[in-house]
Each structure stands twice: as structure tokens, then as C-alpha cells.
Amino acid sequence: METVTLTLTKAPTLYLEAETVTPDALAGKSPDEIRALPVYMGNETFTLGDFFDVSGAPGATAADTRVVVKGDLSRVKYLGTKMSAGEVVLEGSADMYVGAWMTGGTLTAKGNVDSFAGTGMKGGELIIMGNAGNYTGSAYRGDWRGMQGGRIRVKGNVGSDTGYFMNGGEIIVEGNADVHVGTHAEGGRIVIKGNAKSRLGGQMVEGTIVLLGTVDVMMPGFRYVRDEEVEVDGEMMVLSLYVGDLGERHRKRKGETIYGKLYLRPAKVAEDATARESRLARAREAKKARFTSPEGEASA
Amino acid sequence: MAEYLIRNGFVFDPVTGVKGDRKDIAVKDGKIVDSVSSSAKVYDASGKTVMAGAVEIHAHVAGPKVNEGRNYRPEDKLFNARAGTNGLRTTGGFSIPTTFKTGYAYAQMGYTVAMEAAMPPLYARHVHEEIRDTPIIDEGALPVFGNNWFVLEYLKNNELENTAAYIAWLLRASKGYGVKVVNPGGTEAWGWGLNCLSVNDPVPYFDITPAQIVKGLIEANEYLGLPHSMHIHANNLGNPGNYTTTLDTFRLNEGFAANNRFGREQTMHHTHVQFHSYGGDNWGNFESKSDAIMDYVNAHPTLTIDTGNVTLDETTTMTADGPFEHHLTELNHLKWANVDVELETAAGIVPYVYSPDIKVCAIQWAIGLELALLATDPMRCFITTDHPNAGPFTRYPRIIKWLMSKDAREERLTTFKHADKVISATHLHGIDRELTFYEIAQMTRAGPAKALGLKDVYGGLAPGMDADVVIYDINPEAPFTPDQIEQAFSAATLVIKTGVPVVENGTVINNGNKRTLWVDAKVNENPQVLRDVEEKFLKYYSVSLNNYEVQGHHYIPNPYAIEVDVTQ
Numbered sequence: 001m002e003t004v005t006l007t008l009t010k011a012p013t014l015y016l017e018a019e020t021v022t023p024d025a026l027a028g029k030s031p032d033e034i035r036a037l038p039v040y041m042g043n044e045t046f047t048l049g050d051f052f053d054v055s056g057a058p059g060a061t062a063a064d065t066r067v068v069v070k071g072d073l074s075r076v077k078y079l080g081t082k083m084s085a086g087e088v089v090l091e092g093s094a095d096m097y098v099g100a101w102m103t104g105g106t107l108t109a110k111g112n113v114d115s116f117a118g119t120g121m122k123g124g125e126l127i128i129m130g131n132a133g134n135y136t137g138s139a140y141r142g143d144w145r146g147m148q149g150g151r152i153r154v155k156g157n158v159g160s161d162t163g164y165f166m167n168g169g170e171i172i173v174e175g176n177a178d179v180h181v182g183t184h185a186e187g188g189r190i191v192i193k194g195n196a197k198s199r200l201g202g203q204m205v206e207g208t209i210v211l212l213g214t215v216d217v218m219m220p221g222f223r224y225v226r227d228e229e230v231e232v233d234g235e236m237m238v239l240s241l242y243v244g245d246l247g248e249r250h251r252k253r254k255g256e257t258i259y260g261k262l263y264l265r266p267a268k269v270a271e272d273a274t275a276r277e278s279r280l281a282r283a284r285e286a287k288k289a290r291f292t293s294p295e296g297e298a299s300a
Numbered sequence: 301m302a303e304y305l306i307r308n309g310f311v312f313d314p315v316t317g318v319k320g321d322r323k324d325i326a327v328k329d330g331k332i333v334d335s336v337s338s339s340a341k342v343y344d345a346s347g348k349t350v351m352a353g354a355v356e357i358h359a360h361v362a363g364p365k366v367n368e369g370r371n372y373r374p375e376d377k378l379f380n381a382r383a384g385t386n387g388l389r390t391t392g393g394f395s396i397p398t399t400f401k402t403g404y405a406y407a408q409m410g411y412t413v414a415m416e417a418a419m420p421p422l423y424a425r426h427v428h429e430e431i432r433d434t435p436i437i438d439e440g441a442l443p444v445f446g447n448n449w450f451v452l453e454y455l456k457n458n459e460l461e462n463t464a465a466y467i468a469w470l471l472r473a474s475k476g477y478g479v480k481v482v483n484p485g486g487t488e489a490w491g492w493g494l495n496c497l498s499v500n501d502p503v504p505y506f507d508i509t510p511a512q513i514v515k516g517l518i519e520a521n522e523y524l525g526l527p528h529s530m531h532i533h534a535n536n537l538g539n540p541g542n543y544t545t546t547l548d549t550f551r552l553n554e555g556f557a558a559n560n561r562f563g564r565e566q567t568m569h570h571t572h573v574q575f576h577s578y579g580g581d582n583w584g585n586f587e588s589k590s591d592a593i594m595d596y597v598n599a600h601p602t603l604t605i606d607t608g609n610v611t612l613d614e615t616t617t618m619t620a621d622g623p624f625e626h627h628l629t630e631l632n633h634l635k636w637a638n639v640d641v642e643l644e645t646a647a648g649i650v651p652y653v654y655s656p657d658i659k660v661c662a663i664q665w666a667i668g669l670e671l672a673l674l675a676t677d678p679m680r681c682f683i684t685t686d687h688p689n690a691g692p693f694t695r696y697p698r699i700i701k702w703l704m705s706k707d708a709r710e711e712r713l714t715t716f717k718h719a720d721k722v723i724s725a726t727h728l729h730g731i732d733r734e735l736t737f738y739e740i741a742q743m744t745r746a747g748p749a750k751a752l753g754l755k756d757v758y759g760g761l762a763p764g765m766d767a768d769v770v771i772y773d774i775n776p777e778a779p780f781t782p783d784q785i786e787q788a789f790s791a792a793t794l795v796i797k798t799g800v801p802v803v804e805n806g807t808v809i810n811n812g813n814k815r816t817l818w819v820d821a822k823v824n825e826n827p828q829v830l831r832d833v834e835e836k837f838l839k840y841y842s843v844s845l846n847n848y849e850v851q852g853h854h855y856i857p858n859p860y861a862i863e864v865d866v867t868q
Contacts, residue, residue: 143375144634
């Protein structure tokens with residue numbers, strides 16, 4: 001595999017759209033041809049050479065090309081977009097749409113990435129060593145065809161709306177997730193090893209969400225079924241299966257309704273009826289106090 | 301204005317009856333003329349095909365539901381937005397293109413006039429603002445009448461003159477072109493959660509049937525002598541077995557005779573008949589009934605149709621048939637938008653993917669082609685896609701390819717995933733007819749122009765007509781492949797629109813001299829209708845009369861008003 005290195009030499013004053021930084025676009029080109037590729041900023045067209053120093057040389061095909069991008073890429077969008085093979089390494093943090101619509105190859109972001117990483121992804125592997133923004137592995141705005149295949153691994157945390165309209169593939173978040181996970185999902189699998197906030201699997205039709213940490217608020221549309229053994233990122237563990245979202249349409253296969261699946265850590269001690277009653281009574285009292293006391297009003 | 305001479309092309313013009321003879325076409329001051337001076341600019345059309353500008357009779361290209369489609373489908377513009385260059389504007393969108401792309405794309409295919417198929421009168425201002433922003437092509441818009449409270453009340457009481465006076469008032473208020481009817485009574489019934497699936501289903505509250513609405517509006521249309529006939533999208537669209545409803549609707553037209561000074565012969569235009577030609581009683585035994593439909597159409601000269609060809613693309617369905625769109629979203633589970641337009645109409649929008657791997661979609665594709673291939677009179681059957689419902693209008697060249705080449709459509713038909721089932725549910729496999737260039741000119745030019753009452757203006761190359769002239773890069777006397785047909789009709793070599801060259805070598809070079817067509821119908825003053833209008837605006841409308849009418853040159857900077865006068 002041949003390596004071509006692009007080093008950002010000039011910080012873009014606005015945001016740079018660099019959808020040409022892919023093994024597919026660079027393969028088989030001379031350094032001069034690479035420098036002449038178009039990039040966009042605002043309503044103007046520039047060349048890659050206006051912003052990047054080019055060294056090394058790409059391979060003859062995308063599969064044979066490794067693209068290393070150096071510098072602060074936090075104002076560069078669309079890196080690795082639609083790549084089909086080969087390898088991209090982003091040494092610094094990047095802006096939105098990293099690896100969006102990629103169909104193959106490997107993209108490694110060593111820093112953080114902003115929102116829409118892996119939008120509409122169909123294949124390949126996207127590895128984010130830092131944190132990812134909102135809408136990781138989601139559908140493009142308005143589209144109902146989100147991530148279809150491939151794998152996204154985020155070592156850090158993700159923002160909100162991870163796996164929005166997900167249809168296939170896998171997203172593994174090693175850190176925590178913000179609200180809205182797998183909203184409208186019709187397939188695929190999301191693993192969150194850290195904690196989640198709320199609205200896991202809202203309007204989920206099919207697919208799987210696995211949460212190993214805590215969840216602040218469960219969706220009301222999920223029902224406990226049983227505890228079962230599942231494989232999570234190569235490890236077998238016993239988790240509690242909940243199905244939902246019960247408010248959505250669900251298709252049937254061989255007479256059986258297919259639901260979205262949500263796996264959580266089994267509750268340590270089952271709550272008995274009396275304990276539940278007294279917990280709810282305490283919650284009601286607390287709520288009442290909040291709405292009647294002047295301090296409560298002020299703090300609300 | 302300049303003079304032009306289009307020299308030595310193979311001319312196909314149904315108006316003058318020229319069938320591929322080598323002829324020169326002369327243009328002066330925006331009109332076709334017999335001859336021009338030696339200073340005329342000459343375009344060499346040798347070895348190429350020359351036709352008049354094409355006429356779109358039914359497309360949803362402007363207005364609130366088109367714009368809502370653009371609004372809620374940003375993914376329709378994904379990867380196809382283009383920056384503006386050389387005086388052209390930024391364009392984008394596939395099934396619901398921007399207004400600018402709409403104008404450019406029609407012109408590039410050689411279309412010079414288009415009729416927006418359903419204008420909600422309350423939002424007529426919006427429709428005209430979009431029409432104004434659609435460059436090059438002349439456009440008109442058909443306001444919808446089939447679920448309008450005034451119409452339902454007048455027709456229930458058999459008040460023909462009041463119906464006609466109201467139509468005349470609304471055409472002027474909305475700057476509309478003719479009488480459009482969508483799911484007569486059914487869209488109003490939708491307000492009660494109901495629908496009208498046959499011509500005899502009563503409309504709740506109003507106690508009138510679709511049959512009464514259709515006949516009443518035909519009668520009022522002919523009383524006024526409007527240039528276009530009543531233009532209908534019948535009840536029960538899109539359902540298996542609906543061809544009987546369609547035939548029932550056709551029969552409502554029997555006994556009427558055209559009354560107008562525009563040379564129009566039909567009294568009913570039925571649109572997107574593909575969606576109305578279904579047999580079977582469920583999606584499993586769904587089949588083509590294009591034969592029964594075309595037997596009727598061929599035998600009845602006061603009826604014209606357009607096809608509504610499915611193009612096998614991902615598109616956006618949108619219609620004033622609110623209940624149908626709800627039915628569709630229940631079928632495909634894709635996003636749904638719906639709106640009720642006060643006393644007048646409603647609309648719904650749902651994206652749809654016509655997949656060649658789905659049997660029903662492939663059968664729909666075949667039915668659309670069968671309608672055109674079974675038509676014995678190409679002057680009464682026009683090519684449309686009901687844009688964007690069955691596919692985007694930009695696919696017309698591909699439909700023309702399928703209609704002109706048996707090989708091209710067999711290649712498509714036999715490679716469907718369910719090819720055997722599709723072939724046995726349709727008639728297409730057994731049809732050998734290949735349409736000629738002359739018949740294509742009838743179906744896309746002279747025919748629709750005549751049906752719209754515009755036969756002396758558009759769709760032909762006779763001296764005195766508007767100079768809309770197109771050169772396509774295809775030699776009808778040399779062998780050509782099916783794909784060359786599609787290519788030639790996709791990007792005209794030259795388009796002259798009202799005497800101005802607007803497209804050269806497939807590229808838009810001029811924004812033209814766009815006009816807005818509307819019909820100014822003069823009737824005797826009718827105090828009852830004026831009182832009813834005032835009362836309904838006070839009682840029910842959310843806007844006042846003063847904010848309703850489409851006024852002045854702000855909305856219509858370049859009007860082309862056609863007058864009819866039935867005052868006595």
C-alpha cells in the first residue's frame with residue numbers, strides 16, 4: 001500500500017469542503033494532479049494545493065492507497081466521504097461528515113469528529129479515537145435510509161441522535177451517549193458501553209440497542225421479555241431484553257411480531273410491589289412539593 | 301426582433317401535416333412565417349429532426365404542495381445541486397426540482413409551455429410566484445373545483461348559471477386557466493374521514509354524488525366556452541380493480557358536445573389514466589386493464605387522456621387527492637404531509653420508490669406504455685408522467701424511447717425481477733407497434749395544444765403560430781439505436797421559444813420571454829354569486845377577499861390572457 005500525506009498549511013477562514021480527500025479521488029494521480037483537485041469554501045472553488053502540502057504518492061487503485069491527513073482539520077468537512085476502499089488516517093480533529101456514505105475501506109480519526117460522521121454509511125470501518133458529535137451513523141436530513149452497513153467505533157463519547165433511521169451495520173460507542181439513540185431504526189445494532197441519558201429506541205421499528213451502563217430515563221414504549229445471553233463486541237454476557245417501541249408499526253415474520261430490541265444490565269434486586277408503591281409515593285410527594293412550595297417554584 | 305431560418309431539417313408537424321419532409325422553417329418577430337430576408341440567422345438542421353415546441357398538459361410544477369415536497373425532502377437534492385453559471389441560477393432536486401431547474405430542464409428537452417395541474421385557489425398567489433420564478437416556459441395553472449363548497453352547493457341545486465359565474469369569478473381571482481377536478485367529492489369527504497370510491501358515493505353533508513359534480517362541471521365549462529375542457533382525476537385512483545370506476549367516469553361525458561371558439565373537440569380530459577386502469581381485486585392479482593380503457597377512449601372522440609407513465613424512479617407523489625395519499629403512506633410507511641385548504645380542496649404528499657424489483661411497479665410501468673401504444677388517435681392521447689407522481693418529467697425522453705422501440709421496452713420488460721408474472725398480467729409483450737416521430741409530435745405537441753384550446757398558438761409550425769421550434773440531433777432516415785432516441789430528446793440542439801433562441805446544443809443560453817396564461821371569462825353580473833362569495837369569506841375563510849385575488853403585475857409580470865365572453 002502506497003501512502004500520500006496531505007498536511008494542512010493554511011487554516012481555512014470559513015469551512016472547507018474537501019470531499020476529494022479519499023483514496024478513490026487520489027488513486028493513480030500525480031502530486032500535481034492531486035494539488036489541482038477542487039475544494040470548496042463559501043461560494044468559491046479552490047484547489048487542494050491552496051490548503052494542503054502534498055507528499056508521497058498514492059497507489060494505482062483506491063484499495064492500494066493510504067491517505068494521511070495532518071494538521072488541525074476542525075474546519076474541514078467531508079473527509080473520506082464516499083470512499084470505497086483503501087485507508088484514510090486523520091491525524092487531527094475533523095469537522096462534519098467524516099466518512100459519510102463510505103462503502104468500504106478503513107477511516108481512522110485520531111482526534112474528535114463533529115456531527116454526521118458515517119451518515120448513510122454502507123460498508124467499511126470508521127474508527128474515531130476521540131469523541132463524535134451528533135447524528136453519528138445517521139440518515140441524511142429528510143432521508144429514511146440511514147446507516148446500512150459497515151462498522152463505526154467511537155472510543156470516546158457521542159452526541160445526540162446516534163443511529164437515527166439506522167437500517168444496518170453496527171455502531172460501538174465505548175463512552176457515553178447523549179439523548180436519542182436509534183430513533184426510527186429499522187435494523188442494525190448500537191452498543192453503548194458507557195451511560196445513556198434518555199429516549200433509547202424511540203419510534204424504533206427493528207434493530208438492536210445494547211446498553212452496558214446506566215440510563216437516566218427509560219422510554220415508556222418498551223416491555224421486559226426475558227434475560228438472555230448475547231454477544232457484545234466479542235464478549236458473551238447475560239442481559240435483560242426489552243422490546244419496543246410498542247407505539248410503532250411492526251411487521252410479522254412467521255406469525256411472530258418483530259420488535260426493536262433493547263438490552264440492559266439485569267436489575268440487581270427485583271423490586272417488590274411494596275417497595276415500588278413506596279417509591280412511587282415518595283416521587284408523588286416530591287413532585288407535589290415542587291409545585292406548591294415557593295422555593296420549588298423559584299428553583300423550577 | 302431577429303429573423304431565423306432553420307434550414308433543411310426533417311420536419312414533423314401534425315398541424316401542417318408534414319411527415320419528415322426536408323423543409324426550411326422561417327421565424328420572424330416571434331412568429332412562424334413563410335419566408336425571411338437574407339439577413340436571417342441560419343441554423344443548419346440537415347440530418348436532424350425539427351418539431352414545434354412541446355406542450356405539457358399536466359404536471360405539478362408550482363405551488364404550495366410542490367414547495368412542501370421540496371421542503372420536507374432535502375434528500376431529493378442530495379448530490380445533484382449545481383451552482384449557477386453564465387447568468388443561470390443555482391439548481392437542484394430530482395423529483396421536485398427548484399423552479400429554475402424546472403424551467404431549464406423543460407426547455408432543454410424542447411418544451412415551451414406547461415400547465416400546472418392543480419392550483420388551490422386560496423394559494424394561487426404562491427402558485428403564481430413560483431410560475432414567475434420558473435424561467436423560459438409559458439405556464440398556466442388549473443384551479444381545482446371538484447371539492448369546492450360553492451360548486452357543490454350550486455350543483456346540488458342544479459344552478460348551472462351560478463356555477464358558471466362562480467367559475468368565471470374564480471378563474472379571474474386566481475388567474476387560472478381551466479376547470480380541474482380531483483377525486484370529485486372524495487377530497488371533501490376526507491374531511492369526515494371518508495372517501496368517494498365510485499361515481500355514486502354520496503358526499504357527506506352536501507348530499508351530492510361525484511357523477512353530479514362531473515356532469516355539472518362539464519356543462520358549466522361548455523356554457524362558458526372555455527379553451528380547455530373539464531380536466532379530471534377520477535375517483536378511486538391507484539386501487540386494484542379501479543378501471544370500472546374510470547369507465548363509469550368516462551360515461552358521464554356521453555351526450556355532451558364541445559362548445560368553444562378554439563377548435564377544441566373534447567369535453568372531458570382524463571389525466572394520468574395509468575393510475576386508473578387497474579384490474580384484479582388485490583395487489584396479488586393486480587393486472588392491466590389498458591385494453592378495456594383504450595377501447596372506450598378510441599371509440600369516443602369527445603374524450604382525451606394523458607398517460608401518467610411510471611418511469612421506475614424514486615419520486616415524490618403529491619395530489620389534491622388527500623385520502624389517496626393517506627392510503628399510500630399506510631402502504632409504504634414513508635413520511636406523509638397533508639393539508640386541508642379551507643372550503644376548496646386538500647392535498648397530500650408521500651415519497652415513493654417505483655422499484656423494478658416490485659411486481660406492481662413493473663405492471664404500472666407497462667400499463668402506461670400500453671395506453672399510448674393502444675391509442676388509435678395520437679391527437680387524443682398525450683404523454684405525461686403526472687410529474688412528479690409517476691416519475692419526473694425529465695424522463696420524457698426515456699418514455700419516448702420505450703414507445704418508439706420495441707427492443708428497448710422488451711429489454712426492460714424481460715429483465716424485471718418478476719418478469720414472467722409482469723408479462724402475464726399485462727399486454728405489453730404482445731404489442732409490436734413502434735410510434736413514429738410524427739405520432740410523437742402528435743402526442744407531445746399538436747394534440748395537447750389542441751386539447752388546451754391553444755392549437756393556433758402552440759404545437760405546430762404553420763405560419764402565424766408562435767415561433768417555438770426545436771431541432772433534435774437524430775436523423776429519422778438513418779439507422780439509430782434506442783439510446784440515441786433518448787439522448788436526442790434529452791438535449792435539443794436548438795430551442796427557439798417565441799422567436800428567441802433559448803437552448804443551443806443542450807445548454808440554456810437565454811432566460812426567454814416567459815408568459816403566464818390565464819382565461820378571462822366574462823359573464824353577466826351575477827348578484828347571487830357575488831353575495832355568496834362575500835358571505836362565505838366573512839363566515840368561513842381565514843383571509844379577506846382583498847387578500848385573496850391574484851392581482852396585477854407583481855404576480856403576473858407578463859400575462860397572456862385568453863378571453864371568452866358569454867355576456868348577453
